[in-house]
Amino acid sequence: GNSVTQMEGPVTLSEEAFLTINCTYTATGYPSLFWYVQYPGEGLQLLLKATKADDKGSNKGFEATYRKETTSFHLEKGSVQVSDSAVYFCALENTNTGNQFYFGTGTSLTVIP
Amino acid sequence: NAGVTQTPKFRILKIGQSMTLQCTQDMNHNYMYWYRQDPGMGLKLIYYSVGAGITDKGEVPNGYNVSRSTTEDFPLRLELAAPSQTSVYFCASSPPRTGGGRTFFGQGTRLTVV
Numbered sequence: 705g706n707s708v709t710q711m712e713g714p715v716t717l718s719e720e721a722f723l724t725i726n727c728t729y730t731a732t733g734y735p736s737l738f739w740y741v742q743y744p745g746e747g748l749q750l751l752l753k754a755t756k757a758d759d760k761g762s763n764k765g766f767e768a769t770y771r772k773e774t775t776s777f778h779l780e781k782g783s784v785q786v787s788d789s790a791v792y793f794c795a796l797e798n799t800n801t802g803n804q805f806y807f808g809t810g811t812s813l814t815v816i817p
Numbered sequence: 818n819a820g821v822t823q824t825p826k827f828r829i830l831k832i833g834q835s836m837t838l839q840c841t842q843d844m845n846h847n848y849m850y851w852y853r854q855d856p857g858m859g860l861k862l863i864y865y866s867v868g869a870g871i872t873d874k875g876e877v878p879n880g881y882n883v884s885r886s887t888t889e890d891f892p893l894r895l896e897l898a899a900p901s902q903t904s905v906y907f908c909a910s911s912p913p914r915t916g917g918g919r920t921f922f923g924q925g926t927r928l929t930v931v
Contacts (some may be wrong), residue, residue, distance in 0.1 A: 708859070740922075747907060747924040748860075793859060797920070804850070804875070805909075805920065807859030 706731045710794045710808025717784055717815050725779040725811045727768075727794035735796040737761075737770050737777040742791045742810070751779075751792070784815045819843050823908050823923035830898040830930045838893040838926050840908030846921075848911045849891040850875075851883065853904040854925075860907060866891055867913065898930045 711726040729737065739751040739761070752761030757772035766781045777794060794808040824839045842849065847868045852860035852875075862875030866885040880902055882894040891910075895902060905927050911920040 710859075748922040795859075804862055804865065805852075805860065807861075809857065809859045 706735070706796060706798050706804075706806045708794050708796055708806050708808040711811055712809070714812040714814060717813070719786055719815055719817050720783045721815075723779070723781040723784045723788075723813070725792055725794075725813070727777045727779065727808060729775050729777065729794075729796050729806075731775075731796055731798055731806075733798060735798045737768070738795045738797065738805075739766070739768055739777075739779050740793040740795060740807075742793065744790070748793065784813070786815045786817055789813055789815050821908055821910050821921050821923040823906075823926050825926060826924065827927045828929070830895075830928065832898060832900065832930060834898050835894070835896050836898070836928075838895075838906055838908075838928075840891045840893070840923060841889050842891075842908075842910040842921070843889065844910060844921065845888060846910035847888070847913045849885065850909040850911075850920075851881070851891070851893045852907045852909065853877065853902075854907060855904050863893065863906075895928075900930050902928065903930045904928060 708729050736755045738753045740748040741751045752763040754761040754770035760769045768777050768779045791810045791812045793810045795805050821842045850865040851863040854860045861877045864883040866872045869888050872883050905925045907925050908923040
């Protein structure tokens with residue numbers, strides 16, 4: 705089946721610290737992988753994506769590389785800002801099952817000045 | 818370009834009451850979805866639809882009903898609200914077989930059943 709396991713939070717970092725949020729997955733076939741971000745009181749926004757092995761998704765200083773050999777898609781950012789405080793969800797989309805998404809449980813990040 | 822629009826944004830229901838969560842999209846997407854997000858959890862798929870007149874159950878369909886009479890609209894019906902249905906509900910839409918993250922989410926409906 706399809707599932708996503710995500711590092712539990714909450715995570716609290718000081719501004720300019722390095723961020724890593726771990727994500728591993730199981731899937732049938734060849735899924736696409738995503739990181740979504742949810743700011744307080746808002747819906748989900750796509751942060752970055754990778755559609756095949758070894759692809760690197762990047763946006764707003766965040767990066768994640770699709771590693772088929774380790775079934776991972778870890779999110780990283782070299783220097784976080786207060787405005788990065790949000791909940792981050794790792795997800796996979798499997799076109800074998802009608803474009804259904806499978807989400808991790810989310811990791812809450814708080815960045816303090 | 819409105820994208821995916823959900824109404825209402827917030828609602829409080831009493832146990833046993835019914836309500837319909839509305840979802841509409843203006844992108845002519847074939848696929849539409851309803852998810853629920855419980856505190857500290859990821860999203861779970863309730864129902865989805867691959868086109869007008871076609872709906873199918875997701876992971877957690879019990880207690881809900883859907884219909885898809887038009888491409889644009891995909892309402893979610895709660896017939897007998899229960900406290901276990903307290904959650905945030907997200908509607909989403911996508912073209913078929915996107916394989917690349919062209920799924921768009923609405924802002925969510927926060928429902929509390931008391």
